[in-house]
Amino acid sequence: MELVEERPHRFRIDRRGRMRVPGVVFASRALLRDAEKSLEQVVHVATLPGIVAASYAMPDIHWGYGFPIGGVAATDVDDGGVVSPGGVGFDISCGVRLLAADVDRQALEPALPAVMDALDRAIPRGAGPGGVWRSIGPRQLERILRGGSQYAVAEGYGEERDLGRCEDGGAVADADVGQVSERARERGLGQVGSLGSGNHFLEVQQVDEVYDETAAAAFGLAAGQVCVMIHCGSRGLGHQTCTDHVRVMDRAMSRYGITVPDRQLACTPVESPEGQAYLGAMAAAANYGRANRQLLSDAARRIFRRTAGARLSLVYDVSHNLAKIETHPVAGVPRLLCVHRKGATRAFPPGHPDLPEDLREVGQPVLIPGTMGTASYVLAGVPGGDAFFSTCHGAGRVMSRHQAARAIGGKELRTRLEAQGIAVRPRSLRGLSEETPEAYKDVGAVVAASEGAGLCRTVARLVPLGVVKG
Numbered sequence: 001m002e003l004v005e006e007r008p009h010r011f012r013i014d015r016r017g018r019m020r021v022p023g024v025v026f027a028s029r030a031l032l033r034d035a036e037k038s039l040e041q042v043v044h045v046a047t048l049p050g051i052v053a054a055s056y057a058m059p060d061i062h063w064g065y066g067f068p069i070g071g072v073a074a075t076d077v078d079d080g081g082v083v084s085p086g087g088v089g090f091d092i093s094c095g096v097r098l099l100a101a102d103v104d105r106q107a108l109e110p111a112l113p114a115v116m117d118a119l120d121r122a123i124p125r126g127a128g129p130g131g132v133w134r135s136i137g138p139r140q141l142e143r144i145l146r147g148g149s150q151y152a153v154a155e156g157y158g159e160e161r162d163l164g165r166c167e168d169g170g171a172v173a174d175a176d177v178g179q180v181s182e183r184a185r186e187r188g189l190g191q192v193g194s195l196g197s198g199n200h201f202l203e204v205q206q207v208d209e210v211y212d213e214t215a216a217a218a219f220g221l222a223a224g225q226v227c228v229m230i231h232c233g234s235r236g237l238g239h240q241t242c243t244d245h246v247r248v249m250d251r252a253m254s255r256y257g258i259t260v261p262d263r264q265l266a267c268t269p270v271e272s273p274e275g276q277a278y279l280g281a282m283a284a285a286a287n288y289g290r291a292n293r294q295l296l297s298d299a300a301r302r303i304f305r306r307t308a309g310a311r312l313s314l315v316y317d318v319s320h321n322l323a324k325i326e327t328h329p330v331a332g333v334p335r336l337l338c339v340h341r342k343g344a345t346r347a348f349p350p351g352h353p354d355l356p357e358d359l360r361e362v363g364q365p366v367l368i369p370g371t372m373g374t375a376s377y378v379l380a381g382v383p384g385g386d387a388f389f390s391t392c393h394g395a396g397r398v399m400s401r402h403q404a405a406r407a408i409g410g411k412e413l414r415t416r417l418e419a420q421g422i423a424v425r426p427r428s429l430r431g432l433s434e435e436t437p438e439a440y441k442d443v444g445a446v447v448a449a450s451e452g453a454g455l456c457r458t459v460a461r462l463v464p465l466g467v468v469k470g
Contacts, residue, residue: 041064047261048082073340203376246266316364352381395442403439
């Protein structure tokens, strides 16, 4: 794969074969050392009908289903642009929520063991069923799919201010519950308000360093402050929704004269019946993910209040697996686009009308989870941000879960983390070893490349005090 370095942290893949646009990769050469397979996916995405500008990849790029994880692509809705479930992924609306406590580390220290023990007992996690809402019926599930965090708050799981600090006000519009299959609903019924497994977590953190005092103050963050970060998505319901609609689109492509280099890129025009059905189902699954994080944050709030006498306020909640209809300039002309962000975070700049008034002057908070035992970051959107105002979403895997588990045992890793002062509460030691920090890229290098490419600016660095893992 020939990469042309246009400037620091920006590489171009020139058009070849069936590519309709070039590829643009934001990274350093060190971060791309083992990225050949995922760079080929960047090329494949560039062949999608209606794609505009470029097929983009973020510094945390790694191989995914159809699209690379860390991939961004926008298609022109009015010019035959397509929507592809592979551009969102199986964990629809997987994202990050950050809450800030009204105590610092020193004040929390005596209560931290009790906080972690209570979180260990209260936070449902693992691959199977189990959630904060353990017994809901089909009608309540439909309300979740329509209302997301808004419904959870209305039911008493949160506060009205939360919704102003959520992407989309806590619920994606145009959810079409009728496009969510019975099998997807069955999988979702028993998992409302749960972390899941893999790289998902709830982490107690400390603001270790502040780089932008003005933005940090607007976000509600200060040096030394305790925070809670939650990383999870739409569980089995989202996975099944992706599976269902990939199958439908795979069968339908020939009717629209569409061929793709990889069947995992199955797609149909945004305005086709299949495209609209997927977007409606995706929005419903996204609302499930939003409600999921809302319920988990409420559980964390109750524990902090009971064990430490502390209050948690929402900083922001943002997804990194979604396709959204947005207006952006293309060759200087505003166009209605379907923007796929898969393992990439929306990063709207200061002044953007979709931001709440209390954040509009400083830009959108962007939440970048680190790997277990490493730092996480809070970023902000910047003017002129490339890739339709998108940036990275995390560290990016470099090692499979099987490789990671062979590299270190869970008991050894737990001992190492606790020696670093990080309280660990895993569901299983095997799951812990699969998420060893060595399985991921250096999140600090990913953030530096994102900022160096002009996609965002760094606001604060957070370090872990304790982690609850699936």
